[in-house]
Amino acid sequence: MKPASFVYHRPGTLDEALALLAEHGGDAKPLAGGQSLIPAMNFRLARPAILIDLDRVRELAFITTGPDGLRLGAMARQREVERSPLAARAAPLLHETLPFIAHPQIRNRGTIGGSIAHADPAAELPAVALALDARLHLRRADGARWVAAAEFFTGLFQTALTPGELLVEITVPAPAARSGWAFEEVARRHGDYALVGVAAVVTLGAQGRCERASVALLSVGDGPVLAAQAAGLLAGQVPSSALIRAAADAAATRDIDPPGDIHASPAYRRRLAGVLTRRALTRALDRAQTA
Amino acid sequence: MIVDGAFTLQGPRGVVWDLLHDPDVLVKTLPGGERLIRGADDTYEGVMRVGVGPVTAAEFSVTVKLRDKVPPERLHMDVDGKGGIGFTRGTAAVELVEQAGGATLMKYRAELLVGGRIAAVGQRLLDAAARHMTRLGLEALNRELQRRLAGGGAP
Numbered sequence: 001m002k003p004a005s006f007v008y009h010r011p012g013t014l015d016e017a018l019a020l021l022a023e024h025g026g027d028a029k030p031l032a033g034g035q036s037l038i039p040a041m042n043f044r045l046a047r048p049a050i051l052i053d054l055d056r057v058r059e060l061a062f063i064t065t066g067p068d069g070l071r072l073g074a075m076a077r078q079r080e081v082e083r084s085p086l087a088a089r090a091a092p093l094l095h096e097t098l099p100f101i102a103h104p105q106i107r108n109r110g111t112i113g114g115s116i117a118h119a120d121p122a123a124e125l126p127a128v129a130l131a132l133d134a135r136l137h138l139r140r141a142d143g144a145r146w147v148a149a150a151e152f153f154t155g156l157f158q159t160a161l162t163p164g165e166l167l168v169e170i171t172v173p174a175p176a177a178r179s180g181w182a183f184e185e186v187a188r189r190h191g192d193y194a195l196v197g198v199a200a201v202v203t204l205g206a207q208g209r210c211e212r213a214s215v216a217l218l219s220v221g222d223g224p225v226l227a228a229q230a231a232g233l234l235a236g237q238v239p240s241s242a243l244i245r246a247a248a249d250a251a252a253t254r255d256i257d258p259p260g261d262i263h264a265s266p267a268y269r270r271r272l273a274g275v276l277t278r279r280a281l282t283r284a285l286d287r288a289q290t291a
Numbered sequence: 292m293i294v295d296g297a298f299t300l301q302g303p304r305g306v307v308w309d310l311l312h313d314p315d316v317l318v319k320t321l322p323g324g325e326r327l328i329r330g331a332d333d334t335y336e337g338v339m340r341v342g343v344g345p346v347t348a349a350e351f352s353v354t355v356k357l358r359d360k361v362p363p364e365r366l367h368m369d370v371d372g373k374g375g376i377g378f379t380r381g382t383a384a385v386e387l388v389e390q391a392g393g394a395t396l397m398k399y400r401a402e403l404l405v406g407g408r409i410a411a412v413g414q415r416l417l418d419a420a421a422r423h424m425t426r427l428g429l430e431a432l433n434r435e436l437q438r439r440l441a442g443g444g445a446p
Binding site: 222261 | 343344345346347349376408409412413414415416417418419420422423
């Protein structure tokens with residue numbers, strides 16, 4: 001349980017970190033909280049030649065709001081965001097979801113950006129970023145770009161990040177008026193990787209019609225999966241329990257093709273996805289109706 | 292672990308069958324394939340470098356033996372792979388079905404046993420990783436098929 005040898009850098013500023021990434025490219029791995037990377041290194045499954053520890057890059061640890069919504073520095077700790085009243089008001093779905101991530105000890109170290117850049121298909125934050133239509137700021141020594149969450153997650157542990165690039169900020173748009181949200185997941189024990197999870201956001205418009213619905217699932221594919229068919233069924237319709245059931249069915253049968261493992265077969269994951277989507281949509285719509 | 296599915300290859304069955312026996316093509320379609328040589332008795336031996344996500348690409352030596360062949364319809368493979376971070380053993384059945392318009396549907400079903408550190412630590416991800424690599428391999432095979440059909444015969 002000791003890692004293979006590696007070269008360790010601990011930059012104090014973002015510019016230094018970006019310069020190190022530019023110099024070492026794909027050989028270097030940013031260390032953002034270490035709650036996934038370090039265990040993988042200790043098992044010697046991950047053997048990065050160079051680690052760039054972002055712990056001292058305090059300028060990336062911010063939690064603030066702006067005209068675009070909630071702005072989270074990539075190095076904001078999950079626990080800090082969970083306990084931030086500002087974040088709770090500006091992104092209630094995120095606030096509801098954070099306690100589902102592993103355990104408090106892990107959230108004390110784990111960062112928002114670290115989890116999103118890692119892109120584990122069973123992780124909560126990528127799915128929430130997708131459901132909330134978050135925008136991600138990627139920087140490199142000689143440039144910067146914004147990427148929508150829907151374009152960021154590209155495959156199994158794969159993201160739009162290229163060698164030399166670093167995720168520096170996550171911006172979550174402010175919730176629309178008359179919107180509701182909910183997060184649901186099932187894990188064998190609290191803190192285990194979820195067998196299936198669902199993040200839902202709905203916005204109601206004139207005459208109580210569903211203006212927009214966004215449903216993202218985790219642990220059912222290569223990455224977080226946006227349930228487009230389910231959302232399409234809801235859009236423009238007056239919500240009812242029959243409609244919610246139809247959307248949940250669509251999510252379970254048409255939007256996902258879940259893998260199996262020793263804890264849950266593909267069929268069981270589908271079943272869970274349907275039940276959890278129904279529950280999440282029901283709660284989200286209740287919240288939107290009373291908003 | 293069972294990996295099964297079907298994939299449509301845009302080319303005639305006979306050409307697909309030949310490609311499946313060509314080590315120079317297969318090495319390019321195996322994800323992380325580094326070298327592959329054809330030995331006696333339809334046995335192929337090679338080296339792949341496989342890494343998914345946080346797992347740094349690690350070397351595996353792989354032996355595949357083809358058996359029970361019914362050209363150009365079906366074959367079985369015995370697969371044996373070993374590497375520093377784990378091993379895999381198992382069998383795969385491949386069936387090629389002619390489709391309208393000159394395409395070929397490949398049906399496959401592999402039953403694989405995965406062991407070692409990678410299985411102990413990464414169990415929950417093996418299925419997703421296997422599917423991911425299968426898809427990469429089949430897409431690459433289809434690309435090689437298009438090259439072959441376009442006249443780029445020699446790889």
